[in-house]
Amino acid sequence: MKKGTLKQIxxxxxxxxxxxxxxxxxxxxxxxxxxxxNVIGILxxxxxxxxxxxxxxxxxxxxxxxxxQLVYTKALSQTVQMVTKQAxxxxxxxxxxxxxxxxxxxxxxxxxxxxxxxxxxxxxxxxMGETCDLEVVVLVDxxxxxxxKLLTVKEALIDLSISLNAxxxxxxxxxxxxPGRRKDIQKVLDWSPRLDNISSxxxxxxxxxxxxxxxxxxxxxxxFSKKSLLRSLHKDDASNIEEA
Amino acid sequence: xxxxxSKKLNLVPNTxxxxxxxxxxxxxxxxxxxxxxxxxxxxxxxxxxxxLKISDKSTSMMMEVNVLKSLNKVQGVCLGPSLMDVDDWxxxxxQAYTFYxxxxxxxxxxxxxxxxxxxxxxxxxxxxxxxxxxxLHEAGWIFGDLKEENLLVTIDTPSRVRWIDVGGTTQMGRxxxxxxxxxxxxxxxxxxxxxxxxxxxxxxxxxxxxLYYPKQFAKDKHPQRxxxxxxxxxxxxxPYRPALQKALLGEYQTAGEMEQEISSIISRMRPRHxxxxxxxxxxxxxxxxxxxxxxxxxxxxxxxxLLLP
Ligand SMILES: Nc1ncnc2c1ncn2[C@@H]1O[C@H](COP(=O)(O)OP(=O)(O)OP(=O)(O)O)[C@@H](O)[C@H]1O
Ligand SMILES: [Mg+2]
Numbered sequence: 001m002k003k004g005t006l007k008q009i010x011x012x013x014x015x016x017x018x019x020x021x022x023x024x025x026x027x028x029x030x031x032x033x034x035x036x037x038n039v040i041g042i043l044x045x046x047x048x049x050x051x052x053x054x055x056x057x058x059x060x061x062x063x064x065x066x067x068x069q070l071v072y073t074k075a076l077s078q079t080v081q082m083v084t085k086q087a088x089x090x091x092x093x094x095x096x097x098x099x100x101x102x103x104x105x106x107x108x109x110x111x112x113x114x115x116x117x118x119x120x121x122x123x124x125x126x127x128m129g130e131t132c133d134l135e136v137v138v139l140v141d142x143x144x145x146x147x148x149k150l151l152t153v154k155e156a157l158i159d160l161s162i163s164l165n166a167x168x169x170x171x172x173x174x175x176x177x178x179p180g181r182r183k184d185i186q187k188v189l190d191w192s193p194r195l196d197n198i199s200s201x202x203x204x205x206x207x208x209x210x211x212x213x214x215x216x217x218x219x220x221x222x223x224f225s226k227k228s229l230l231r232s233l234h235k236d237d238a239s240n241i242e243e244a
Numbered sequence: 245x246x247x248x249x250s251k252k253l254n255l256v257p258n259t260x261x262x263x264x265x266x267x268x269x270x271x272x273x274x275x276x277x278x279x280x281x282x283x284x285x286x287x288x289x290x291x292x293x294x295x296l297k298i299s300d301k302s303t304s305m306m307m308e309v310n311v312l313k314s315l316n317k318v319q320g321v322c323l324g325p326s327l328m329d330v331d332d333w334x335x336x337x338x339q340a341y342t343f344y345x346x347x348x349x350x351x352x353x354x355x356x357x358x359x360x361x362x363x364x365x366x367x368x369x370x371x372x373x374x375x376x377x378x379x380l381h382e383a384g385w386i387f388g389d390l391k392e393e394n395l396l397v398t399i400d401t402p403s404r405v406r407w408i409d410v411g412g413t414t415q416m417g418r419x420x421x422x423x424x425x426x427x428x429x430x431x432x433x434x435x436x437x438x439x440x441x442x443x444x445x446x447x448x449x450x451x452x453x454x455l456y457y458p459k460q461f462a463k464d465k466h467p468q469r470x471x472x473x474x475x476x477x478x479x480x481x482x483p484y485r486p487a488l489q490k491a492l493l494g495e496y497q498t499a500g501e502m503e504q505e506i507s508s509i510i511s512r513m514r515p516r517h518x519x520x521x522x523x524x525x526x527x528x529x530x531x532x533x534x535x536x537x538x539x540x541x542x543x544x545x546x547x548x549x550l551l552l553p
Contacts, residue, residue, distance in 0.1 A: 078425060111340060114265055115330040122306040130418050162430045166419035166437035
């Protein structure tokens with residue numbers, strides 16, 4: 001198997017986008033470009049499990065080929081690293097499934113294989129997850145309603161980098177917040193291999209009540225293409241793995 | 245909630261599970277527990293008990309099966325429950341599930357066991373865990389998600405600690421697959437999440453600390469200082485404190501090093517123990533032969549470890 005780079009957008013929000021294009025449509029577009037979109041919906045401690053405004057969380061991740069999870073701030077760190085890792089596995093498995101179809105014919109999926117064979121394939125997927133390179137654009141909703149959650153978000157991101165940096169593969173992260181002061185998003189941290197030192201740069205709240213999730217996702221998507229425009233010209237569009 | 249596709253499966257007693265590939269037939273008896281990945285049921289096959297884990301998350305299940313298979317290959321010790329079967333089950337509604345069947349470990353939680361049998365057992369349990377960890381590490385694996393809930397002490401004698409959930413077991417040198425915050429040195433800002441022996445030894449120390457803080461506790465601004473303080477406050481663990489503290493601080497390179505220190509601590513305090521046993525009434529006295537038996541067993545482990553190069 002070839003070693004490649006996985007690309008993810010990780011969106012942390014409490015929902016209720018209210019400005020600009022439909023975030024699910026942008027997520028679908030990102031997925032087309034080989035970027036998976038994962039969404040973490042942060043609940044207030046007194047919220048029930050299916051609050052209004054958070055339905056879009058699942059929808060965005062579904063369109064973006066990623067994983068979504070609603071979570072109370074208390075469990076944020078555990079969830080962020082778990083979602084990121086599971087999304088990697090999901091993407092890699094999608095890639096392996098596509099290869100399998102080429103070998104076994106279009107009717108075959110993993111589930112049609114005997115458990116032993118499936119186990120062997122999962123071993124390959126695990127190896128790839130451990131060794132592949134990973135690029136994550138973190139997109140943090142800093143609209144007024146997120147006030148009490150940003151400290152926990154910061155800790156969860158530091159924790160994410162501890163988890164991912166224990167892997168053999170390399171990682172690169174960058175962080176954006178939205179809404180930005182004049183633009184839809186604001187750069188918090190440029191591409192960097194670790195997140196341990198984000199304390200000083202972590203965003204304060206943006207004023208105003210707008211939450212332009214769709215436009216912010218679009219900007220996030222461009223962060224990859226700027227950097228890897230050349231490489232993506234040679235991209236194998238059957239998967240979102242690039243040859244390294 | 246992870247994928248909204250994941251359905252809550254609830255199998256009632258006497259449900260028959262027939263495997264799609266191997267055709268073995270299992271009868272569900274009762275639910276033993278459930279977690280993030282799936283549910284575990286007590287079942288019977290040919291009048292014998294077994295534990296059956298079932299889930300619609302085939303990939304995660306296959307990863308666990310892979311670990312169990314590797315652990316079962318390690319000779320001379322039981323690392324994790326032995327694996328008996330892996331198969332798919334098509335439910336009456338057409339939904340496909342993956343299940344695996346393993347040895348049913350009948351046991352007490354550490355907490356239950358110690359309150360029944362007395363704290364003299366703390367050291368023995370430590371030695372047993374360290375012995376198994378040493379074997380596991382020698383085979384190239386790190387347990388990862390070592391915590392109280394993932395350990396059982398067998399009801400059948402001789403009492404022995406067993407691991408029941410290998411979902412976090414990771415190849416040495418990789419990133420720990422699954423962990424629980426309270427037992428994770430990364431959370432306490434006291435080390436990385438790289439799979440290496442010292443990761444498990446930290447978690448092992450936390451297992452024993454957690455026994456005395458059932459509600460656990462969260463970190464503050466000085467996590468390391470807090471942990472050392474919490475350890476110092478547990479009088480029952482006083483004899484083991486130097487070793488546990490070294491484990492917390494990552495000062496052991498191998499489980500063997502820690503095992504040796506714990507054994508020498510135990511051998512130094514044995515006389516006092518026996519005298520306390522004798523004065524402590526008939527109920528406790530019944531366990532004296534077992535304590536003695538286990539002391540012999542742990543001494544044997546120790547001797548074997550000396551014989552090995
Ligand atoms: N082999 C076994 N023998 C006896 N009991 C078992 C066995 N395996 C699991 N159990 C019981 O079933 C419970 C749930 O098992 P399991 O460890 O798979 O799930 P979990 O740890 O709760 O969640 P997760 O799937 O997130 O790891 C355990 O806490 C244990 O009590
Ligand atoms: Mg478990």
